[in-house]
Amino acid sequence: MATQATAQHRISFLRIAITLQTLTIFLQAVSAGLLLTASYGETLHSVGARVMYGASMLYVLAAVLAWKPGGGSPRPVWHASGFLALASVQVVLGIAHIPSVHLPLGVLMFGLSVLALARR
Numbered sequence: 001m002a003t004q005a006t007a008q009h010r011i012s013f014l015r016i017a018i019t020l021q022t023l024t025i026f027l028q029a030v031s032a033g034l035l036l037t038a039s040y041g042e043t044l045h046s047v048g049a050r051v052m053y054g055a056s057m058l059y060v061l062a063a064v065l066a067w068k069p070g071g072g073s074p075r076p077v078w079h080a081s082g083f084l085a086l087a088s089v090q091v092v093l094g095i096a097h098i099p100s101v102h103l104p105l106g107v108l109m110f111g112l113s114v115l116a117l118a119r120r
Contacts, residue, residue: 013062013066014062014065014066014076014120015117015120016062017055017058018059018062018113018117018120019117021052021083021113023055024055025106025109025113027048027051028052029106049090049094053091056083057084059080059084060081060083062080063079083109083112083113087109089105090102090105
């Protein structure tokens with residue numbers, strides 16, 4: 001009984017982490033639009049990038065915590081790690097001001113994050 005409750009807790013933490021990541025990516029799209037229209041858009045997008053990256057790291061942590069103690073499939077850890085790699089590339093592309101790759105990658109990341117959320 002305690003094991004089942006612990007597993008449900010871990011799964012919910014994983015779902016919360018994916019939800020947070022999805023929300024932060026969506027807010028990045030909103031702040032990207034503000035880059036074009038508001039003077040504070042660049043600051044908001046820059047802060048949002050840091051928050052999104054932190055949410056991606058939290059997703060990795062949640063996936064490891066859901067997998068390691070229970071001995072389940074490592075697949076969520078691979079998904080979370082791959083997503084963190086994409087987030088790293090996204091940050092580098094943003095700093096380098098390469099919107100031709102940065103924007104489509106952001107859309108892809110949002111789609112993948114929604115897909116991961118739907119699977120949980």
